[in-house]
Each structure stands twice: as structure tokens, then as C-alpha cells.
Amino acid sequence: MDAVRRDRPIMVLALAAAAMQLVGTHFAASRQPLARPLDWFGVVLLLAGPALLLLHRRAPEAMLGGVLAVTAGYLALGYPWGPVPLSMGLAIILTTAARRRAYAWSVAGALVAALFIWAAVHGGGADFVRAAAVSGWLVILVFFGEGLRLRRERAAERRAKAQEAKKRAEDEYRLALARDIHDVVAHSLSMINVRASVALHLAERDPAQLKPALEAIKSGSKDALEQVRELLGVLRRDAPLQPGLTLDGLSRLLEDARGAGLAAELTFDGGPGLVRDRLGPAGEAVVYKVVQEAVVNVVRHAGASRVAVRLELQAVPGEPRPAVPGPGQAAGAGQQLRVSIRDDGRGVRGAPEGNGRRGMRERLAAVGGTVDITDGHPGTLVTVVVPLHGTGGAEEAEPPSDVAR
Template sequence: MTEVRDAFPAGRAWQRWLGALDSRRPVWMSSLVVAVIQSVGTNFAAQDQSGRASLDVFARVLLLVGPALLILRYRYPRVVVFGASAVAIVYFAAGYPYGPVFISVAVACFAAIVTGHRWAAWSAVVMLWVAHVLVAFWFFHWLPPADDTSPPWFQELGVAAWVVAIIAASELARVRIEQMVRERAEREDAARRQADEERLRIARELHDVLAHSISVINVQAGVGLALLDQDPEQARTALTTIKTASKEALGEVRQVLDTLRTPGEAPRSPAPGLDRLGELTDQASGAGLTVEVRVEGERAALPAGADLAAFRIVQEALTNIVRHSSSRTAEVLLRYGVGELEVAIDDAGPAAHSGESRGAGESGGGRGLVGMRERVAALGGNVETGPRPDGGFRVLARIPFTSPATVSEAPGRAPDKEAP
């Protein structure tokens, strides 16, 4: 187990963290309180101990030295706990009245244990107790006051019980603080993981939206420029497609940015899903790509995450075909199984440029295929990409989902051709 001092170093960090003692006030204030209690309390205790030495200037100094050391108890806990114990030993060896002089030792012991210096605290307290036994039962003949006698042993057992109580309370506090440190670290790790996941999700969403829309805009801009003089009507159609694609991209980007500005709020519009598959095929047609959609199996209503993943995979695959393939046709297959949706996107190829590979995004500048895998892996599925044996390229994703509900036709979905 990591010591608490490793997570919260001595000094100011501990002053902020130990709320039970010093987080809301300076360290010197609690030390001043201890000084007042020791001085005033010893005055009252001395009234019933006429056989002890009277409280002189040296005794007053000793009663203040211990609390003064406590100001440094979180910066130098070992020095302070031994120093407070030594002051208490000198006080008792001088024959002064018993009283709350032990409070400085208790506070110093507590600070040493909770900051991880357990051996120092135990050693200092045991040293104090052994010294007290020697003074009380062996050295009292040579130490003041002159007529001092040894106390009964049961009284020493009370002192030993007091010492054990101090150590036990300090150990319990140490365990509790270590638990609080672990819980705080776990909360910070969870928040950091959540932030990383959200950052990756937003990066994937922006990539999928912008890559698809900008690819369509790029193709249509090229068509418009080429036909501007020869066929103005066709150029007008290309510009209309550019306007539609850019408007849609701006809307989706605005939705992603809204979640950044107002975290925790529900999105103003639903996330895209397979019900908008018709929009993808229309945009691909505007870019010169004919898309055939087939559905196999009994169509089921998908959870939002699976629906969005399927939509983005088709979107990214069609974008890659428009950008990287010479083929002007593509086939999208949606195969519904029990608790799983299989999405396959095929094109006949070949690549638009010699030596170009659709898989280059994994090692090059593109992030499309990596984003696909991350998105589907988060749902417990997998994605396979690669060339087909008969040429062309295939993207195959298996997306698991739970609680499927059979539907006849999702609203707004483009008419699909059922597989024979």
C-alpha cells in the first residue's frame, strides 16, 4: 500500500488535506490552542499535587516548547514527535506536576503516523513511557522533588493505557485517510478516463461528419468547375449538392460542439442512425456513386449506440470509396441476426491511384478505419477490412446489441431491396 505521504507530501499539501485538523485554519492556531490548554490545565492540576515541584519559569517554558514544535509537525513529523517526547521527559524528570503536558505528544504522534512515519511515532512514544517508568520507580531518589516517592504500579498501567489509546487513535486515522486518498485517486482516474473517452468520441464524430461531407463537397466542386461553361444546369446541381452537404455537416458539427458547451444536457436533435441511410445513398449518388442497399434477416430496432455505429461505418466506407476507389458502384448489406447486426460494404475497385490502399488510414494520416474499430469495439463487436478475392474492397462490421424489437420499416428509411 502506498504511504499517504507519497500521495500528499508533507507541508502545505497536508495542511490543506487534513480537514479534521488544519485545512480551514493555519497550523499555528491549533498549536496555540494546545499551548493554552497545557498552560491553563497544568495550573489547575498543580493545585492538587502539593508534593510535586512548583511551576517556575523553566516549567512554563517547557509547557510552551512542545506546542511550539507542533507548528512544524507536518513538515518535519519525525523531529517534532521525538522533540515533544523529549520535552515531556524533561518536564517529568524535573518533578513538575502531572497535567495535560501529554497533549503535545499526542498531537505530534498523530501527525507522524498519518503522514506515514509510524516507526518514529511508535519509537518516540515507547521512549517516553520507558523514561517515565525509570523516573518514577528508579531515578526518583536523585531527581526533584526531594521527598518524592514512587507511585503505585496500577497508576503506571493507566499511563500505558493512555499511550496505547494515542497510538490506536492515530492508526485508525491513518487508515481512514489512506482510504480517502485511494477513493479520491479512483475518482480522479474515473473522471480522467471519462474525459478521454468523451474526447475520442467527439474526435470520431467530427472525423466521420467532416470527412464524408468534405469528400462529397470536393467531388461536386470538381464537377461544377468542369461543367460550369459546358453544362450550367449540371453545375447548378453540383452546387446544390454542395450546399446540402455543407448544411448537414454544419448541423452535426454544431450538435457536437453544443455537447462541449453544455456537458450533461441532452442533445437537441437525435443522433443519426440507419433511418438516415437514404441520405447517405443520395449524397453518394450526387458524388457519382451508385449504392445498392440490401437487408437480410428480420429487421430489429437498434439501441442508439449500435444504430449510430452502423450509420457511421456505412458513412465512412462510402466516403472511402468516393475518395479512393475507381469503382462507381457500391453494395451495402445489413444482415440482422439474433442480438447482432452485420454490416458489409463492398466496392468492385480497383484503387483510384496506383499502389493506393484503403487500409493506409491505419498507419497514415487517415483515422477512418481506426475510428470504425474503436466505435465497434466499445460495443463489443469487431471490424474486418481488406481486399476481396475477386478484387475491390470490403468493410465488414459485426455489432452486437441487446433487447432487439422487430419492426416493419423504420420511419424515414430509404426503400431497400430485400435479398432473394
Template structure:
């Protein structure tokens, strides 16, 4: 999502959405293990049995929890796999689920748990099953090979992840540096413009006051020069400020509005919008009021640009004891096409506004899965940043 916020054009990206890990791999494993084992068992003229198939499916589906609780998940998967082999079911594609669970545990930094659990499970199988030496050694070789494959895969995955994280860090650092340089240029330009014209206006005003009674014509000329200088100053400041705005959008000519003008904003949005007030409304710090208004404005702009005028939105303003919560939801208005992460700085601009006040902002797909988008900002009402920004 991109937007028209002037601060957004200069804001560095302050984070990226984390990828959601779904149950896809767990389902594939739950299907692949019994299917592969059935084929191999057919070559061996052996029967997997209903209980065997159930254990293979269960160990695969259990992987859905591997990222949230990797250690517990690994123990469950190993227990199901061990139970399968203690029932003297045929070998097949039975180590796939333990390998995937072990990779999650190693990534979480618990390699010792994999070694101890694997050794204990193997020893239990050998003792309880009373297997002969040759099959035991073959199984050990298979386990060692699976461990090496898991270790290599984990290492490669970690290298890829680290390389991607480093690229993102460098990219964000470059954007922050460019934003800082642009701010400095704009500040220097405004300093020159305002310093020159305001000093000139000050001098002319002094002359005009001094000559007001003695020489009205000279006083009139001084006032005329003041009018010209002020008009020129406004034009130059407008030129500088226009660099912050996309083509066709002008810098504001009125004081920045707050939530007291929220109704005007929603009426002008050209979208069906429902406004919800959660909690009794009360006076807000000026900085919080401005930031909340701009976040709603930016979010509605993004809805028009990305979901279209067919979308409907809900703006919720939550008055908490120590914070203001602003939430903007839309129903997607149909299919929302994903936008490259590098395109636009609308979201990062909103995040920077919230962060400047000591708050936070999240943006992502709506949790109900209807194709819409949710922006939620929490703005503290009593933080040091709020007091400094207000003053």
C-alpha cells in the same frame, strides 16, 4: 470554480488542493495542557509554578511545526515535557503534546525514534528524580497507555486517509473513462460527417470543373450541390461541437485568438481588470499562445461567476527565457462561497491545457487572504509537447 471551456467539459480532474494544516491543534494543546494540569494539581494540593506552566504552553505551541519537521519537533516536545517532570512538577495533562508529536513522527515512518526517545526520557526521569518504584511503575503504565492510544489513533487516521484516497482515485478514473468515451464518440461523429460531405463536395467540384465549358447549366447545378453540401456539413459539425458547450454558448466561428487579442478579452469581461506585462513581449509558439489566451478567458469567466461583477482582477503575463507565466488574481469582490470539488471542470480544463504543453497550473485562494482567488500557469516554450501541439 467552473467554466465554459469546451475542453474543460471533457477534462478529468488532475489533482485536488491539499488541505492546509493550521496551528489550531497546537493552540488548543497549549491551552488544554496547563488548564487540565492545574485542575489535577489542585486535587493533589500541589503547585505547577510559573516555569511549569511555561513548559506546558511551550510544548503545546511547538506542535505547530510537527508536519514540516516531525522528528525535530518530537524531540523538542519530549525535551520540554521531560524538563517539566525533572522539576518535580505534579502529574496532569502533560503527555498530550508528546502523543500528538509522536503521531506525526509515526505517520512519517519513524516509529523507532518514538520508542528510543520515549525509553531514554523515561530512564532519565527515573534516574535523575530518584523516584520510588510505585510512582515509576505508574508513570510507565501511563506512558504505555498513551503509546497505545497514539498507535490506535494513527492507525485509524491512516485507514480513513487511505479510504478517502481510494475513493478519489476511483472517482477520477471514472471521470477520465467517461471523458475518453465522449471524445471517441465525438471523433467518430465528426469523421462520419466530414467524410461524407467532403467526399461529396470533392466529386461535385470535379464534375463542375469538367462541365464548366461544355455544359454551364450542369456546372451551375454542381456548384449549387456543393453549396448545399457544405452548408449541411457546417450545420452538422456545429451540432456536434455544440455538445462541448454549455447551453446558450456557441462554438467559435473564427480562428482561436492569442494574446495579441488580450486587450479585447479584458475589455469584454465586464470587470475592472489591470493587465501587467512582466518582461519584454515576444512571439510565442502557437500552442502556447492559444493556451494562455484560453486560460485567461476561463479564469475571467470564473471570476464573473463566482466573485461577481463587483470583483477586480489583475492579469499578469510573464515572459521568461524558457516559459510563459500567466497569473490571474482577483480580490474576491466580497465573500466567495466555496464550491463542491465535484462541481464543474473549469479548473481541470485549464490544468489539462497546461499539462498538454508540459506545463503546470495551480489554482486556489490568493495568498494575501483577502478572499480572492489566484490562477497561475507555467507554460514551457521549448518542450516536446509544445512543438508537437504547434505542428
């Protein structure tokens, strides 16, 4: 079906050429009384040239050679002159456009040589003029075919680039979805596992505290189910790729860590509203995901008793920001958000980078941020830096404050 659709323009062109050659030759024959009458064989030769054009995709060389032979035979038999060379000109164009450049130029050159030899044999000045005119048209036809060839190649290049961009977007989509699934499963199941362990411990030591622990497991599993539904909505294309994640959720994130037995602390240095306004939705979601991954790693692997998360505004090194922005300068220019997650666990100890840490780097790279994970002596220190967007909000004058939660 696709091949028929691609060949449809050539079929229309061949039919038009056949009609023009038949009708044009019929009218031209009335002015050529000395020419051979147009019989059935002449009609076959007139139709054979346009019919051979249909071979332009499968056998362009055979197409051009066949059209040339049919046209030469028609003229050699003395049939009336008319638009007979039309199919030959189209064949030269199609052969050149089909990237058979050397063959097309060779045929055109041979025709030019034959025309001038014929003119020299007849010895008339008018014949040389006709030969030069026809030779010029042959060169024009080949160049026209070259133009079509270049147009096709550029169109194919654009399609290839579009396919590559589509594939790259699909790969990025799958990668982002894989990171989201990893975050949901790793965070939620880790918290449920830890709380279940706490519940088992309480069932033996302090049965009165068993109910709150089970309620925490129920709440955590409910949140996990909601996030999984959001991701399934993405797969069904019923929801956006990134669910709405804001810094407001960090308090709940640290509350989950406390439920897992950690002493968790969250500190904003510079005002939560000021940080949020300058991050933007994409940066805010990335910071949330990175903090979530770091806290999950502390719960699962660090063996820590304490984790502290601190967010603070900083001037970009080498670009000090004035206290009062100058004319035309955006507030927040030259500033960055520094997020540190510190625990008192066993530290990195040269552990290889897994999907979680790799996902942190990829997320931050998408918003121009960086992450550095080092041993904190004791524990692990995760340092995240995210550039801030300039805003002109009134919150610029908000004084720095520390809010411990």
C-alpha cells in the same frame, strides 16, 4: 492558501491542547502544595508543547523530539502535575500518521523502558502498575496513529483513482470528439470536392446540368456547417457529445454517394423498424458512423462505380434463437446485426490503417461490435457485426423483407 486550509485542523487542535494544559494544570496545582509554583517559565513550557505540534507536516521527527524534551523538562523542574503529557500523546499520534512509524515506535519503546526503569528504581508495586498503564496508553496512541495513517493512504488512493478515472473520461471524450470531427470533415468535404469536380465537368459538357450540381454542393455544405455547429456546441458544453444519428439517415448518405457519381444501393433484410428497435440509440449511431466512414472511403479512395450497403439480422453462431421465445426469454436474444458495405473499386491492396478505419474499430468496440475489412475481388468488402439488445416489442412477428433504395 491550500496549505493554510490543510493545517487549520491542527491549529485548532494545538490551541485546544494549550488551553487544556493551562487550565488543567492551574486547577491541579491547587491540590499539589509541595510542587514548584507555576511561574512564567512553566507557562512557556506548557505552551511550547502544543506550539510544536504545528511542525507535524514539515518536520514530524523534530516535533515529537521537541515535545518530549519540553514535557520532560517541565516534569524534571518539579512543576505541578496535570494534563502536561497531552501534547506528547498528540505528537506520537501525528508522527505515526505522518508515516514516521519506526521513529514513533522507537520513541514509544524508549518511554516504556524509562517508565519501568523508574518503577524498578523506586521499587514500589504501585509504580509498576502505573508504568504498565502508561505503557498501554502509549501503545494505544501509536496504534491510533497507524489507523490515521491507513485512513490517509486510502483517501489518497481514492483521490488518485478518481483523478485517473477523470483523466480517462477526458481522453475518451477527446477521442470521441476527434472521431466526430474526422467524420464530419472527411464525409462533407469529400462529397463537396467530388460534386465540385462533377460541376466543372458539366460546365464544359452539359451546362444545363450545372445548376443541380451547384445546388447539391450548396445542400452538402449546409449540412456540413450544421454538423460543425453541433460539434462546436459540444466544445462549449451547449450540446450532447453525440448528435442524434439514426438509420433513417442512411438513405441520405447513399443519396450523397449517388450525387458523387456512384450507383449506390441500400438494403434492409428483416425490416428497418425491427433493426432499429433492437440496436438502441448508441448502436444505431455507431452503425451510421461506420457506414458513413466506409462510403466516404469508397468515394475518396476506391475508384469504384458501385457501392452496396446491406443490413441483416443473423443468429449469433453457436446460439441459435428459437422462432418463438420461451417463457422469460427476450425477443432478439442470440441475434446480431450484420452490415456489409461492398464496392467494385481497386480494393484494399494492403493499405495501412488510417484514422478512419481505426475510428470504426474503436466505435464498434464501445458497443461490443467488430469490423472486418477485406478485398472483395473486385473491390473491398467491409463486414460489421453488432450484437442486438433483446426487446419484447410486437414487431417480433414482422416478416423479413428486402427494401432496395
